[in-house]
């Protein structure tokens with residue numbers, strides 16, 4: 176049995192007191208933990224759920240927005256200078272590693288006392304090759320490339336996860352546009368889906384919107400939990416055939 180805890184289930188700029196950014200913690204029976212995305216809210220969301228940097232031994236990063244990587248400076252420094260911690264393992268798609276350091280983290284983290292640091296100073300980095308997977312505690316996590324942003328020149332992907340445990344196939348989309356052609360086969364094969372879902376009245380087009388997800392076939396909606404939503408009133412997702420909106424702290428067991 177493994178547990179998936181949503182430390183938060185809100186959008187990037189969630190400001191409500193009752194939610195945080197959508198980062199999750201997977202915990203196996205031996206209390207090993209895999210943090211799925213590490214946003215700028217993490218030092219609050221982790222503590223609110225009863226954990227601290229001492230619990231962070233393995234981290235997966237889906238893409239480079241700050242609600243997914245903005246907490247790595249906190250985790251990196253906290254674990255490096257705490258003698259109780261080992262260097263956390265960091266799993267990410269190969270195309271993200273250099274950018275993560277050069278464009279997101281190096282400004283604050285490259286200078287440490289008496290040395291110049293790089294990503295490997297703080298993390299044991301595992302770069303995952305294209306269309307491949309990583310293994311954590313005997314579970315294979317397959318990367319599913321999803322379309323997050325098209326800037327007009329190229330696509331900026333995010334990497335969702337598909338994994339199976341105890342005969343249950345779990346598909347976690349991470350940040351994605353609505354794209355049935357691309358994701359349909361994963362929706363079909365999954366037992367349970369955790370789907371990025373925007374609820375804003377001003378759609379951004381870089382996240383699947385609730386109104387778009389309503390068009391999915393009933394059999395897909397019936398196994399789909401929604402997260403990544405904005406603060407404020409929510410539609411009646413259960414009435415519309417979904418499993419519901421994930422609440423902060425909600426835990427799933429597989």
Ligand SMILES: [Zn+2]
Pocket residue numbers: 238240323350
């Ligand atoms: Zn994003």
